[in-house]
Amino acid sequence: MNVIGPDDPRYADLTAGINQRYAAKPSAVHLPRTTAEVASAVSAAAGRRLSIRSGGHCFEDFVHHEGVDEILDLTALSEVNFSDGVFSVGAGARLHDVYEKLYLGWGVTIPGGICYSVGAGGHITGGGYGLLSRRDGLTVDHLYGVEVVLADGRTVVVTRDSAGAEADLFWAHTGGGGGSFGVVTRFLFEAPLVTPPSEVLVAALSVPWTHLDERAFARLLGGYARWHHKHRAPDAPGRALSSLLMLNHRCNGTVGLVAQIDAAAPHAARVLDEHLSAVLGDLVTREFAAAGEFGPMPGLSRPRRLPWLRATRFLGTNTPVLNDPTLRAEHKSAYVRSTLPESQLRTAYEFLTRPDVTNPNTMLVAFSYGGAISAVDPAVTAVAQRDSTFKLLYQAFWSTVDADAGNIAWVRDFYRSMYAETGGVPVPGEVVDGCYVNYPDADLSDPVWNTSGVPWHDLYFKQNYARLQRAKSAWDPRDFFHHRQSIRPA
Ligand SMILES: Cc1cc2nc3c(=O)[nH]c(=O)nc-3n(C[C@H](O)[C@H](O)[C@H](O)COP(=O)(O)OP(=O)(O)OC[C@H]3O[C@@H](n4cnc5c(N)ncnc54)[C@H](O)[C@@H]3O)c2cc1C
Structure with a gap:
């Protein structure tokens, strides 16, 4: 097995993930090539703290933590x-x-x-x-x-x-x-x-912030929530469509909507068009190419028919900020079950237009959920949140240590204000349903940031814990x- 120590030139690459806020100082990084090599590394690590790394994308320091003695990197087990x-x-x-x-x-x-x-x-x-x-x-x-x-x-x-x-x-x-x-x-x-669909229809549109006053913003995010609530059932006409609404901070200049639907789904073009109208309404400005977290997507301001793999490759790689080798980030999440109350739409507008924020990579992103996901009983898998209609991801990306405090504070304050009535976190209830474990957030177990009395594990797993x-x-x-x-x- 390949074992990398601190003097090896590969060490720095293997001891930090994509979020440069976290780094480990293990005495060794093991790169097993077989299951048997994994087993011998685990046996040999007895008594020492071992962390497991596959893609290194963890939002928190679960892998790259100062207290870790050894890292087991599974890159070579990729068959x-x-x-x-x-x-x-x-x-x-x-x-x-x-x-x-x-x-x-x-x-x-x-x-x-x-x-x-x-x-x-x-x-x-x-x-x-x-x-x-x-x-x-x-x-x-x-x-x-x-x-x-x-x-x-x-x-x-x-x-x-x-x-x-x-x-x-x-x-x-x-x-x-x-x-x-x-x-x-x-x-x-x-x-x-x-x-997978053999072809998909993909559209990427943006709205300049100059078109968004508080009412228009509330219509946009409210429209996204209403469409997902209406199409939440496993057999809803919109089940073959998913989208991301990227609500960048006003200093970015635009917000973006990327939507994809199976081109062979019944009335696919119409369903896509109805989705775009339900979210963007009269804000649709087809002359703009989308920009923001997903970078510019020229040519998609009108829906395009693309082979599925080509669309998947395009959408999956078109995120310039994630290729920044100095990337630092903070994230928080919420599952949403219903339409959003006016107070939350107001809070979102307030934070996304706060005049003291100058980082264009601060944002709230909404991701489609519901449809077939909700056909499964919450006890069948460990994923307890089955009737949510979309997820919210609060996040900021930046690249220097001196910008840590300001960016982390913005994400924390935004989140705490959104869920002020439930101790600063999305306690499962009528509107929200806790947090996504794959968007982990250490603050959920910190009584300073979670004053709800609901422990972190119930926010992730509810009754499945x-x-x-x-x-x-x-x-x-x-x-x-x-x-x-x-x-x-x-
Ligand atoms: C840019 C970006 C985009 C994302 N997009 C999506 C998305 O579209 N949908 C979605 O659902 N999620 C998404 N995520 C979240 C992603 O699913 C999680 O970050 C995931 O945990 C990353 O897995 P990893 O192996 O890359 O991370 P790692 O940092 O390697 O590991 C994450 C956690 O899993 C553990 N782990 C890793 N490998 C193993 C293993 N082999 N056995 C046991 N435990 C292991 C680690 O110890 C750690 O606790 C995204 C994350 C990022 C950063």
């Missing part, structure tokens, strides 16, 4: 193959490689995330949703099994057909988050897997695999 009716996806594979290999090899896919470089290991264990999820559900809705190296170095394969404690271990990997139970080396999906703890007690009772917000033994 995607098919045998005996089962697809196997290596935990170290990046999402775009997974999409390309599954689609070009067998004409199938998983309904995972948008960004090309996210690793399967963290993404799938946390649920995994993307532009096909309203049509096809979450990635974990299709998961058949996982191969896991346990704290004692044993390797087990547990599946949907497992019983007893093994069934709990499998279930814990359907949204319980990474870094709590063991090292996943492979994810298994049974055939037939999702067939008890079963996650049962799995943890059975499979890692000494808490060998842990981080700031890992599942605690019961």
